[in-house]
Amino acid sequence: MLLGGMLLSNCVDKQKNDSYTRVVFDPGALKFFASSVNKKQETMAALYGNDKAYQTLSKGDSISAAGTILRLVTWRYHDNPQYTGGTINGELLSVESVYVNEAGKASYELEASALQSETNEVADKQERIKYIMSYKPVF
Amino acid sequence: MEVPRRKKKRLYLVLLVIITLFVGLQFFNQPIIGKPVTGTIEAPREVTAILERSCYSCHSNEQQLSWFEQVAPVSWLVKKDVDRAREVMNFSEWGALSPAEHQGKMYAILNMVQAGKMPLPAYTLLHPAAKISEDDIAVIKAYTLSLSKDEANKTAVTLVEQPEVIPDRLPDTLPISANGVKYTDAFKDWKVISMSTLFDHSIRVIYGNDIAVKAVEEEKFHPWPDGSVVVKAVWEQVEGADGEIRAGKFINAQFMEKNAEKYKDTEGWGFAKFSGQKLIPTGKTALFAQQSCIACHRQLAASTGYLFDVPLKINRKGLIQKNN
Known part of the structure; x- marks a missing residue:
């Protein structure tokens, strides 16, 4: 009885625990372009961008289109709790953005303030810009 | 003395009816159709x-x-x-x-x-x-x-090349699955609800329409609201020199469309799979979903309303979500 009661109350607590949620990333006006999986770091990433970014990435131009906005959203992944043999993204780790100004110069921004990971230090911003620009759209 | 005899008679009558019914039932006994063994599983x-x-x-x-x-x-x-x-x-x-x-x-x-x-x-x-x-x-x-x-x-390690894109289709050439689920390009503009991989070396992106995204955020899984559509786009994995995996050849787009009335036999979900560049629908008859989809979804994903790949409930509320 006691155990049953404890289990029940534990269950009820979990149900009521609303500090955790199922997050669907809202990219605003940006569109999903591509994804990647990094097994070493156990991360998955989704790249979003605007029309200018699509031009830049799909054409593979060395000169980025002015007004390009790219956003790379990285998540930790886990074994899928509902299916052995599958993995699924879990904790949101970082949101990185690349902006290309009118002069064609790309700048990098890491938004990590409210995120779970402490990956605030970016060793080489130019490397990250190059990496983010290496994706090809799947559409 | 008359009463027990009458009772006995009635009892015999009831027994006789039961036996007759039971024997009668056997005439409607359809045996399991005998089929040949054409090839057994090979395993240890x-x-x-x-x-x-x-x-x-x-x-x-x-x-x-x-x-x-x-x-x-x-x-x-x-x-x-x-x-x-x-x-x-x-x-x-x-x-x-x-x-x-x-x-x-x-x-x-x-x-x-x-x-x-x-x-x-x-x-x-x-x-x-x-x-x-x-x-x-x-x-x-x-x-x-x-x-x-x-x-x-x-699987050979190959360099990342251009991912194979899913072709856009003209409105009058949209393929339709045998159970009535119609392919649409619209998902390419929907939100990504999750990403996944599977043992078959595929990389997957799961999109949801607005109704489905709202259902995820509000955990409306029992049942999911009618009109929810979830699309899983599947590519072969391609591994880059640094070991990172990206999308390669396009394999299929898998649809799940919620309509409790229309898809009664499959828990209210219409399943469809459109494969290859021609987006050929799987299944010659509507039965395919009962034969190859719902069994696993019903047994293993009941807690999320029969969907695998629903975002895990492990992120704290209040994460930044930047809009443009």
Whole structure:
């Protein structure tokens, strides 16, 4: 009885625990372009961008289109709790953005303030810009 | 003295009616259709021994039924179970499966036995010998995972090339699945609800329309609201020199469309799979979803309203979400 009661109350607590949620990333006006999986770091990433970014990435131009906005959203992944043999993204780790100004110069921004990971230090911003620009759209 | 005799007579009459009915039922007893064994599963003996003991009674053409299972009305239930079981997975017709399908079926078996969904509890109640032990599960798991490793070894490491795009279709050339689910390009503009990979070396992106995204955020899974549509786009994995995996060849786009009335037989979900550049729909008849989709979704994903790949509930509320 006691155990049953404890289990029940534990269950009820979990149900009521609303500090955790199922997050669907809202990219605003940006569109999903591509994804990647990094097994070493156990991360998955989704790249979003605007029309200018699509031009830049799909054409593979060395000169980025002015007004390009790219956003790379990285998540930790886990074994899928509902299916052995599958993995699924879990904790949101970082949101990185690349902006290309009118002069064609790309700048990098890491938004990590409210995120779970402490990956605030970016060793080489130019490397990250190059990496983010290496994706090809799947559409 | 008259009363008990009348009672006795009535009792005999009732018994006679029951026996007549019972005998009569046997005339409507449809035996399970005998089918030949065209190719049995090839796996280590320790694995096939478990499958033969716990699965073959339903999932094969080699039924060994007890006498009570052959008598109506029990036989009707047994026939229904066997027919459905054979539709989903038949160890006697395993020869027709490709190595990839063999692997997929083994993962399905592993997940079903691990979750305690198979063999059916009602079956093991009458056939205790068919119960699957923890050791049995360990044997099945070790074998199933070994298939993945074999496959992995075969996959050559190739450099990332351009991912194969899913073609845009003109409105009047949109393919339609046999159960009525219509392909749409619209998902390319929907939000990504999750990303996943599977043992078959695929990389997947799961999109949801506005109704589905709202259902995820509000956890409206029981049931999902009508009009929810979730699309899973699947590509082969391509590994870059740095080991990072990206999308390669496009494999298929898998649709799940919620309409409780229209898709009653599959828990209200219309399933569809459109494959390759021509987006060819899977299934010649609407039955395909009952045969190859809903079985796993029903048994393993009931907690999320029959969907795998629903975002995990592990992120704290209040994460930044930047809009443009």
